[in-house]
Amino acid sequence: MPARGDHDTRRADVAEAVWRVLANHGFDGLTLRAVATEMGASTGLLTHYFATKRDLVRYAHEIAAERTDARPLRQADEPGLAALRVALVNVLPLTPEAAAMSRVWVSFWDAALGDDILSEAQRTRYENWRGRLQACVEAAQARRELTRETPAADVAVEAAAFAHGLVVQALFDPVRLPADRQLGLLENFLSGLTNRR
CATH class of the missing domain: 1.10.357.10 (Tetracycline Repressor, domain 2)
Known part of the structure; x- marks a missing residue:
């Protein structure tokens, strides 16, 4: 089991990759594969965080809201x-x-x-x-x-x-x-x- 700090760091990496995919390809281009490619990781790693594309999209919404509110x-x-x-x-x-x-x-x-x-x-x-x-x-x-x-x-x-x-x-x-x-x-x-x- 990875340490909590490692988990948080990896989740931050996922958030950055999700944001880059969104900015470049929109929600239509947001897939587990696209995020994994952006991270240079496997889709298997991402299924640790998101069981379905809907989970990924909902997380992407959280990221968009956080970035918008923090700008x-x-x-x-x-x-x-x-x-x-x-x-x-x-x-x-x-x-x-x-x-x-x-x-x-x-x-x-x-x-x-x-x-x-x-x-x-x-x-x-x-x-x-x-x-x-x-x-x-x-x-x-x-x-x-x-x-x-x-x-x-x-x-x-x-x-x-x-x-x-x-x-x-x-x-x-x-x-x-x-x-x-x-x-x-x-x-x-x-x-x-x-x-x-």
Whole structure:
């Protein structure tokens, strides 16, 4: 029986290999064989950790969530509209690293739609994100940066939809939607919110 430290080290190696396969091939390319190849190991070693592909995919979701939650984020200087802007900038694929993370999540959506546990986890992540966006909108409304005509919860849904729609378009067409263009489109979106009466 390997020592606990060896087990933890090996599991960390597996996590790194899973992440690289996800970033390069998406969830569709995530197989025990692909992860084993990435590690330079046998699939037999991986069956120690994952009995089925579903187990591997669920673990991959944990890795994606951990990496997303641990990434460095831009911080807003003040609440309200500035905080909403930063929250949306933080999800855009503005760097190669952010684009890799976005590719992982976009490819994960399909897997999540077919798995109740993963679907619930994704639904919870979206609910939490919309909640954070809604808090920014409420602060912007309190500061009179945004009108109260549209409920804050609806603006949060709209902002989330805009950001993830832009993420998908930028992933498929990075030449037409480089970082500066994405940021310009974000400013246009925010300007549209502030000009509502």
